[in-house]
Amino acid sequence: MSEQLDEPAARPRIAYLSYSTGEFDARTFRMAASAIESGWDVTVYARWQRGLEPVEERDGYRLIRVPREWRYLVPVLRRRARRRYRAAIARTPSSRSGAARPDATGGGTRVRRIRFRPLERWHWWQRIREFPLQPMGWAIALDDVVEPADVWHGMWAGSLPALDRMRHHHGGRTVYDSRDIFMRSRKFARLGRPGRLLLEWAERRWARRADRVLTVNESYAELLEQHLRVRRPAVVMNTPGTWTPPSPRPDLIREALGVPAEMAIVLYQGILTMERGIEQAMEAVLEVPSAILVLMGFGPLEKHFVDETSRPPYLGRVRMLPAVPPADLLRWSASSDVLVMAIQPTTLNHRYTTPQKLFESLAAGVPVVASDLPGMAPIVRATGAGVVCDPTSPHAIAEAIKAVIDAPPSERLAMRDRALRAAHERYNWEAQLETLFGIYRELLPTTHQAERQPSDPAPEAG
Secondary structure (H helix, E strand, O other): OHHHHHOHHHOOEEEEEEOOOOOOOHHHHHHHHHHHHOOOEEEEEEEEOOOOOOEEEOOOOEEEEEEOOHHHHOHHHHHHHHHHHHHHHHOOOOOOOOOOOOOOOOOOOOOOOOOOOOHHHOOHHHHHHHHHHHHHHHHHHHOOOOOOOOEEEEEOHHHHHHHHHHHHHHOOEEEEEOOOOHHHOHHHHOOOOOHHHHHHHHHHHHHHHOOEEEEOOHHHHHHHHHHHHOOOOEEOOOOOOOOOOOOOOOOHHHHHHOOOOOOEEEEEEEEOOOOOOHHHHHHHHOOOOOEEEEEEEEOOOHHHHHHHOOOOOOOOOEEEEEOOOHHHHHHHHOOOOEEEEOOOOOOHHHHOOOOHHHHHHHHHOOOEEEEOOOOOHHHHHHHOOEEEEOOOOHHHHHHHHHHHHOOOHHHHHHHHHHHHHHHHHOOOHHHHHHHHHHHHHHHOOHHHOOOOOOOOOOOOOO
């Protein structure tokens, strides 16, 4: 059987539909790498945007990007959209983002401050364009490049139209990977009736057509079972692979920003957007004179934070670094003294979230300051790897940061040890593979059933 797996035609084929640009989708990358190791033929499909290559050769698989364009839904506009896409990719690729990025010294580049309208006042067209119109257009755009697969694994609700379309056109079985409670997330939770009811119906209709639904924690599984009216989703936590920080620990952040050794580094890493507690953490660090806050990431508020951190009172107290590739993230995280994730309790989705950055902090052996919410707080308390606090109060966040960085050296070391122990014993990617590949084996046609388990070594050449 292992000889058959060496033949490309005999390998089961899986397609990951990453409804993202594919630059920082660590969960998809982990799944793709594990599938390749287990003998699968893997392709990842993602969203294209200007400055990105339409096709990339990764470690053992191809990443293919197509536009996310609602115009693909209209035949006349579809032809024009295709011509624009082909013309754009024919030109010399530019950098990932044309936006000004901060330099390594933290001085940044002055940009126009962005004014954001309250979400409650955003027009319904913006929401329905984000879901389901743009995902439906992306699904049609995939027709130009997609190849048949035995299993289609879709990420986020944006992949649902593509999952349904790919199975209809090419056969195979489908997995909907719901990483959040989509219709209770920030952008859609405030959408009034009847708009939200209509979009909930669309998500539910597509999700119920999927062969399996999975998610990232037990609370989400219970909520999705109710909201989508599906079989209780399986749980594959969004955890990184087991990793041990080198000794001595890396000091990449201090080296990049020129931070003196006596100054503690409080790190926020992830998407730069609203309701993630970034503004509250910025206010909090002003009460902690022995620390600076470092924002490392990208997102819709990137220019806004560059502007804010380039002037008082945040100048010199809050610094910025660009996002780093997932493969490098743990080394950068391990360079901090505490990771802050003061996610705001504004939606059902936020209250029960167990964000990837929480497990990355454990893997890096870094104490956390996390929101006292029913998703994150039980993990932080059970592991003893940090402090929970009221995320709406900058003063409470400041006190939690002080509780970590002002603790005796022995206690800070103990927190680091407890974080690593939790990551090594439970919260790691290797512990998720049996559930994930159990689903794949359940869906895979018997003619393609692989004998090797994900943990088995790859067959030797010859």
